Amino acid sequence: MRRFFVIPLTLASTLLIASPSVEEQATLKGNQISNALLQKLGGELKSQMQTGGPMVALHFCSQNALTLTEQIAKESKTSIKRISINNRNPVNKANKVETALLNEWDNLVKNGQPLPAQKLVNVSDSTIMFYKPIVINNEACLKCHGNIEGELAKAVKATYPDDKAIGYKMGDLRGMIAIAIDQD
Numbered sequence: 579m580r581r582f583f584v585i586p587l588t589l590a591s592t593l594l595i596a597s598p599s600v601e602e603q604a605t606l607k608g609n610q611i612s613n614a615l616l617q618k619l620g621g622e623l624k625s626q627m628q629t630g631g632p633m634v635a636l637h638f639c640s641q642n643a644l645t646l647t648e649q650i651a652k653e654s655k656t657s658i659k660r661i662s663i664n665n666r667n668p669v670n671k672a673n674k675v676e677t678a679l680l681n682e683w684d685n686l687v688k689n690g691q692p693l694p695a696q697k698l699v700n701v702s703d704s705t706i707m708f709y710k711p712i713v714i715n716n717e718a719c720l721k722c723h724g725n726i727e728g729e730l731a732k733a734v735k736a737t738y739p740d741d742k743a744i745g746y747k748m749g750d751l752r753g754m755i756a757i758a759i760d761q762d
């Protein structure tokens with residue numbers, strides 16, 4: 579009796595694994611790329627904080643965060659942005675569509691509801707947007723995005739006069755990673 583069920587089920591799951599849907603592929607790729615980016619930026623940040631302290635790390639971020647992001651985009655043949663409504667770097671400012679999504683996620687966080695792991699949007703037949711929330715999940719983030727003061731606050735203001743990326747607490751939504759994945 580058992581064999582009759584086992585064989586078709588095995589076949590069906592093999593087929594599914596062999597041909598993942600476009601959405602499944604984009605989810606996988608988006609997660610791989612965003613993990614690589616978070617690891618790269620997080621790793622660099624950690625070692626700069628450990629060896630030089632927040633001022634050195636701040637300088638490092640201003641100088642290299644975008645370049646490192648570009649590098650991973652190039653390697654993965656995608657385009658990648660880090661986006662926030664309360665952006666520090668003007669380049670990372672959310673547009674209208676991105677602001678709507680971030681507000682939706684922010685409301686979830688404020689109501690104590692879980693955030694989705696990611697969101698996919700078909701922008702055309704050939705491009706899928708992959709969005710992943712970035713949450714303040716490490717006390718170290720607060721060194722530069724919490725209630726900062728003194729020399730560090732001055733240095734941030736000097737480089738980013740319109741900085742809005744302060745006053746965060748643990749668990750807050752900081753922004754998101756947006757990756758444009760082209761189908762080939």
Ligand code: HEC
Pocket residue numbers: 620623632633635636637639640643644660661662664665666667668670712713714715716718719720721722723743752753754
């Ligand atoms: C040493 C200071 C420092 C620390 C620590 C730090 N950041 Fe930042 N962060 C910056 C600077 C400077 C920028 C602006 C430059 C850039 O990355 O484009 C920035 C930008 C960002 C951005 C892009 C959006 C924007 O506001 O421009 C995100 C998202 C972000 N940080 C998240 C985090 C998270 C999450 C952590 C903790 C893992 C963290 N940061 C820790 C200094 C810091």
